[in-house]
Amino acid sequence: MRNGRPRTLFDFLLILGDLLLVNSAFILAFLIRFKGRLPAANFDPYVKLFPWISLVAVAFFNLYGLYYTVRRNWRDLLSSLICSVGLIFLSGVVLSYMTRAFAFPRTVFFLAALLQLLFLGVWRRFMWRLERKLHGSKKVVIVGTLPEAQELAGKLSRSSEGVFGVQGLIVSSQERQQPDPYPLLGRWETADRDLLEHSPDLVYICSSVPQEFKKKIIAFSLSSPWEVYLVPDLYDILVVQASLDQIDDTPVFHVGSVRPGNGLQFGKRLLDVALSAVGLVLASPIMLLISLAVKLDSPGPVFYTQERISYRGQTFKLIKFRTMIKDAEKHSGPVLAAENDPRITRVGKFLRATRLDELPQLINVLKGEMSLVGPRPERPYFVQQFEKEIPEYSYRHIVKSGITGLAQVAGKYSTSPKDKLRFDLLYARKASLLLDLQILFQTLKVLFTKGKNL
Incomplete structure (x- = not known):
């Protein structure tokens, strides 16, 4: 199924x-x-x-x-x-x-x-x-570079609780290390014979596999009994949902723009204004209590503003309730917060766990600097770092940033920047008002489960 x-x-x-x-x-x-x-x-x-x-x-x-x-x-x-x-x-x-x-x-x-x-x-x-x-239990073979294949195998084993059993890995011929705990079943060059020998139920192909081997494995699998799942690279995501067209007798794919159309942007803006305005009115008593708690808990301002990057690389001041001690980065410089960061105050721990520190961002949404749904805005310092490691990272700025997004409801706290980018680009490619509503409802569930994904 x-x-x-x-x-x-x-x-x-x-x-x-x-x-x-x-x-x-x-x-x-x-x-x-x-x-x-x-x-x-x-x-x-x-x-x-x-x-x-x-x-x-x-x-x-x-x-x-x-x-x-x-x-x-x-x-x-x-x-x-x-x-x-x-x-x-x-x-x-x-x-x-x-x-x-x-x-x-x-x-x-x-x-x-x-x-x-x-x-x-x-x-x-x-x-x-x-x-x-x-x-029943499905036998799985994973094709990829050794680190990526091992990582995916671990995720599959942990999440499925025995429903999917990893038979082993098929890796590059240049990787000599014997995988542990998953056995080595073959090499990319002989993947067709290796898969036929072990006859799995499912085959997962990692994004690290070169195109020539991907094509060979997929072509061979079309006439084989197993099902193939492909971990998309960033190029695959950009061409997803391409429509078929033709020039004379030559078929072509129309990729289209990733940027949302004017109709969708207008609909999103209406939804943002309506829900953020209602949210601010309903949350105002809670926000007053939080302001008092933050002020009594530690010295410093109630609100904390921070420069973030959003649509088309534009910067804006993101507003949050302060959850760290005053001048937390005065000596260290920009540092990503850890789960048990000593700089986080007692009230801050509660606010972060319940995501109540994000409530003032409804003001950013009302001002049009953010949307309710979209890629989470990041600080310029970290954007520059991520763009050096992942050149395609800037593509996430083709849509307006959001309080919540696909990466927050589908990923985890520990999800890598590259995997979060995959979700952000998938959202940009498939953006619709229905998808926004689905993500908002899924966010309620994430909040219910202590907000570990956000």
């Missing part, structure tokens, strides 16, 4: 079970609230909202990837489930208000949410284990 595959009987059972349990929780909540009765005056508004609640539930489950779970660990799955149930609860309250269904008791929503977590937790745990059992 693969992400993006056609719907199967298993998917149908998942959706059917989810809908039955979501709505059964509402019915049971009514029975508890009204002591075994279903008064028509109160229950009829739920009956009218039933189709919309069901539609919202499936939409949020799909948004959080709950219809393809075989590669995910249970903790990640549970956090997605909790976020989904929370959003179903909020959506139900909003829908009842919009339809003026005031006879729909709010206590029923709370009871239903608790019951949904219980029912869906048990159901999804069972189906998750069943899906992994049906999927």
